[in-house]
Amino acid sequence: MTPSSSSTMTGGIATARGFQAAGISAGIKATGKPDIALVVSDTPAAAAAMFTLNKVQAAPVLVSKEHLAKSGGVVRAIVINSGCANACTGDTGLADARTMAAETAKLVGCPTEHVLVASTGVIGVNLPMDKLKNGIPEAFAALSGANGSRAAQAIMTTDPFPKESCVTLIAGGKTITIGGMAKGSGMIGPDMAPSATMLAFVTTDAAVPQALLQRALVEVVDETFNAISVDGDTSTNDAVVLLANGASGATIGEADYPQFMKALHDVCLELALGIVRGGEGATKLVKVTVSGAVSVGEARTTAKAIATSLLVKTAIHGGDPNWGRLLAVAGRAGVAFDPSRAKVTIGPTVLFADGRPYDDRAPEAAAYLKGRDVVVGVDLGAGDKTSAVWTCDLSAEYVKINAEYRT
């Protein structure tokens, strides 16, 4: 590690200089748990963002995209509610998302298009706007550089714990902070950019030109939020937003870009893996690596097929070193390879190679699968490209959570 490398620290969305956050309970959730989060930059920040590619896009996604287009990528605040997704809610939903932004803009003292909106929760129900109209000023009053964790709690739905991450790095002799928060537990699938009922917000006090910021976000999301899966499903409300307000006095240019990228990657990967660890009913974090592929795309396709296979996820849940399921899923992933050259590993143990099983090693692999973090791998024996994705096991608890989510 060079002295300029990044280092991890405790912190989150409001740790970078010039950012404040709040999380309060407005009564949108019947449980009374926190359900409105607010993030404000003291000065206009450059913003990069990625939204769900689902054809069905929630009102807050449509409004946020509209605002970014209008502002040219300048953001002062993000207002987020949990407990209601404001998706499939028609014209009323659109008007409600606009009102959320307008109410926030009024308090912050900025143009409405400098406010982004995000929502997460049940689809097809209109927002309780009276609660939001009371809650937003309450959140504004609670804004503080020390309230990042409260914001991280307020964006949770079925998440078992909040997700926060923070790193610092030195660039141009100045300390830069990158911190963030994320939520997501179910409806997390890797076939979008970004994917899942996943909300992730990252702030930095570096100054980064907007085009460079967007490039950084796209690259990092591909290897982090886009490389995770809980249930292979994807949402109408996904959003990842990265704000850079320059309060540190340091500017990231091409020279510092690799170092900035590494730090941003660290923050986003920690948030993404937090989502998987907290996946609905999850008891294990599973890294799926596919190597020996002709292209990174084919490696990724195969890894995703394995990471979303119910048979693989239930076998790992049961601690069963069922390498045959890994190979069978690779075989139906639509990627060409010769099974007799393929290799299947569970942890450090090779269970299939040279066209034949090594079943005497199954007890060793079964012992390994008792761990909480496990790695399974398929080498296709067809090339030299690799990809990794992360998923969790599938438990009876997952079914329970999702069969009872609304009722």
Place this chain on the structure above:
Amino acid sequence: MTPSSSSTMTGGIATARGFQAAGISAGIKATGKPDIALVVSDTPAAAAAMFTLNKVQAAPVLVSKEHLAKSGGVVRAIVINSGCANACTGDTGLADARTMAAETAKLVGCPTEHVLVASTGVIGVNLPMDKLKNGIPEAFAALSGANGSRAAQAIMTTDPFPKESCVTLIAGGKTITIGGMAKGSGMIGPDMAPSATMLAFVTTDAAVPQALLQRALVEVVDETFNAISVDGDTSTNDAVVLLANGASGATIGEADYPQFMKALHDVCLELALGIVRGGEGATKLVKVTVSGAVSVGEARTTAKAIATSLLVKTAIHGGDPNWGRLLAVAGRAGVAFDPSRAKVTIGPTVLFADGRPYDDRAPEAAAYLKGRDVVVGVDLGAGDKTSAVWTCDLSAEYVKINAEYRT
């Protein structure tokens, strides 16, 4: 119904004239349950077959394809074992599959290439050949036109019940019988042709030219076995085989083809729906219809995405009329449509239309979902093409079965 229409009757794989079957216990399954099935035609039969498109193909699939190529589509017997898939078993596995065929051919008195082989069970374990060598003669001795049900039992793995179907039709003044059996419970996914750890065998005493027989099978499988999903996964061992031995004295030509197709469709659909009803942990049969699509392909793609979505399958299991999940999955299926023109129905109840939810109708839809057979539909509002697929709900029992299958 015209007098020439087909009619359903009790029967299965050995009901058509000139076919015999047997099912015996050879000790391959530790439980002692039946595990070898044998189907024999008194005379050489024309054979149509479809096998898994998985890149990883089990030894019996490779050997059966080899035999069909060599015989030009002529089959006298099919020997099937459950309890061991003989997949990913290398050269030993190939030799074992060949031995199964050779032992059967010796008893039947036919060339080895007139015997097809199928296996289902755990992947990556070699066949216990001593048990097969004892079991095949025992099955041969038990052959009878009355033993179709025993064969249907002997091909089961995690299936909760055997699947049989039979219809008769009149063609050219003669009664033709089409009967079959199938197995499959997990690893059933619709993205192959055919798909799933699914074995289906159908016999008819009509005479059908081999090319016409293959055409009929491909068409029917697309709308039956290929339109079902239990867990979206697909196997290394899938096979559907259709034998026609002409023992009825009736020949199917182009004129009788539509009627024959309808009867064959009825048999295959009943077998396919039996697989879904008996899906691992299933409590409901779910028909997913997608209408208003630009093409049948897009309708099918969307229907498959819905039928394999964990969120949809768990919601239906919980009796939750969560139409938002249906629409969200349609949105990520990769098919273009305008959500404001889409419509979502659960049973007869429209829950989303004209861009807005009708949540007051949720109780009505929830009551409907208490039924055992349910239909959910999405109309994309983009065209006039339709497709239907069948799936089952996802229960905690599914997870239990698959987490404990091998251990």
